[in-house]
Amino acid sequence: MYKECPQKYKFRYVHMLPEQPKYYFAFGSALHEVMEYIYNPTNPSFPTLEQALSFFKTHWDSTSFDQKGYASMEKEAQGFAEGQRIIAAYYGKHANSFVHPLSVEMKSTLDMDGLSLISILDRIDYLGDGRVRILDYKTGKTVQREPDQLMMYQKVAENSPAVLHLVQQTDPSVKEIKVEKLSFYHLPTLQELSFDRGSDKEMYAFWQKVLGVADEIRAGKFDPQPEENKCRWCDYRNICPVFTGKEYSGPSGWSAKTAPSAASGALLAAASASAVPPAKTEDELLSDKIDRLGALLREEKQLRQEIAHTMDKKGYKRHFGARFKAEIKEEKKRTFADKQKTLDTLRALGLLSKTLVPTQSTISALLDDSSVSPQAKEQLRALAEETAQTDLQITEAE
Numbered sequence: 390m391y392k393e394c395p396q397k398y399k400f401r402y403v404h405m406l407p408e409q410p411k412y413y414f415a416f417g418s419a420l421h422e423v424m425e426y427i428y429n430p431t432n433p434s435f436p437t438l439e440q441a442l443s444f445f446k447t448h449w450d451s452t453s454f455d456q457k458g459y460a461s462m463e464k465e466a467q468g469f470a471e472g473q474r475i476i477a478a479y480y481g482k483h484a485n486s487f488v489h490p491l492s493v494e495m496k497s498t499l500d501m502d503g504l505s506l507i508s509i510l511d512r513i514d515y516l517g518d519g520r521v522r523i524l525d526y527k528t529g530k531t532v533q534r535e536p537d538q539l540m541m542y543q544k545v546a547e548n549s550p551a552v553l554h555l556v557q558q559t560d561p562s563v564k565e566i567k568v569e570k571l572s573f574y575h576l577p578t579l580q581e582l583s584f585d586r587g588s589d590k591e592m593y594a595f596w597q598k599v600l601g602v603a604d605e606i607r608a609g610k611f612d613p614q615p616e617e618n619k620c621r622w623c624d625y626r627n628i629c630p631v632f633t634g635k636e637y638s639g640p641s642g643w644s645a646k647t648a649p650s651a652a653s654g655a656l657l658a659a660a661s662a663s664a665v666p667p668a669k670t671e672d673e674l675l676s677d678k679i680d681r682l683g684a685l686l687r688e689e690k691q692l693r694q695e696i697a698h699t700m701d702k703k704g705y706k707r708h709f710g711a712r713f714k715a716e717i718k719e720e721k722k723r724t725f726a727d728k729q730k731t732l733d734t735l736r737a738l739g740l741l742s743k744t745l746v747p748t749q750s751t752i753s754a755l756l757d758d759s760s761v762s763p764q765a766k767e768q769l770r771a772l773a774e775e776t777a778q779t780d781l782q783i784t785e786a787e
């Protein structure tokens with residue numbers, strides 16, 4: 390966004406003024422959720438088409454019409470039908486060859502050269518010998534190569550301790566990760582486009598560009614870069630200095646985040662009100678965020694304790710609010726504390742490849758897998774410690 394227009398970036402990430410909902414984000418997010426659901430490596434089996442369609446509907450219905458940003462109810466219905474079509478076509482093409490990837494929707498946070506890189510890698514496949522393929526799902530009309538995006542994935546995957554750790558769970562001898570292949574998968578046309586990894590020279594130039602942008606942001610350089618096509622679709626047009634002739638001095642930070650929309654008349658009125666305090670510095674915004682998150686986490690902990698205590702006193706397993714429901718789930722948690730012994734046992738039983746990634750949950754799933762022999766289960770059970778656990782789950786009430 391900074392490269393598109395520094396002033397727009399300032400509105401969005403310094404003043405924290407929300408953009409209006411975009412239907413293509415809602416559509417893309419719903420299909421990404423479905424892909425995550427299909428390929429979740431912790432699920433021993435793959436969902437059926439009916440289950441995937443049902444999951445899609447639940448996710449679609451969990452956001453309101455306004456949140457999705459469609460221009461009309463008809464357009465929203467067309468979006469939903471298109472999502473169903475894509476999922477059915479995807480199953481038609483791939484259901485017989487589903488394979489669990491190394492990870493799906495992996496969120497990686499990496500501190501590097503003074504930057505905090507937060508990335509979500511849609512899908513990582515392990516190709517052996519420390520080599521991985523990164524796959525990114527696309528849901529727009531077309532796919533372009535977008536080298537910066539691919540290079541960022543490569544940079545993150547090859548430097549992220551979390552990705553290395555994940556690969557080492559499958560292949561403990563691996564010391565470093567190499568991205569062999571970068572792919573975009575265009576869901577509407579079921580086409581995959583693969584690209585070679587960026588060369589050292591390309592990666593160096595890319596990284597210098599990233600550091601340069603970071604320096605400019607830190608230096609507070611937010612000059613507008615108006616262009617007809619960009620400004621026509623920009624949500625901040627009504628408050629942009631290019632069009633108002635004066636600097637924006639309206640709500641900023643958390644107070645702006647809760648404003649209905651940057652382009653709304655209310656915000657525009659607020660923008661011109663002289664009583665509004667000046668925009669906060671980046672450090673002040675950071676302090677605001679830390680305090681707000683800390684207070685929310687403390688309140689969440691307190692509320693969980695109170696709800697669980699009252700439900701326990703009343704003997705309730707489930708209780709409804711006006712919009713959400715609370716459920717107490719009791720489950721047995723198995724822990725395989727001796728990792729080496731567990732891995733050796735899995736190897737000896739020929740079950741290591743069955744877990745794909747041997748985590749506590751995938752090993753535990755073997756004990757519920759009907760294709761695993763009773764003798765093998767007994768050996769695994771002997772390595773597990775079982776503890777009863779209660780979990781308070783809060784979900785939207787249907």
Ligand code: SF4
Nearest residue numbers: 394397613620623629
């Ligand atoms: S209206 Fe144009 S110049 Fe102003 S922030 Fe948006 S894109 Fe930038």
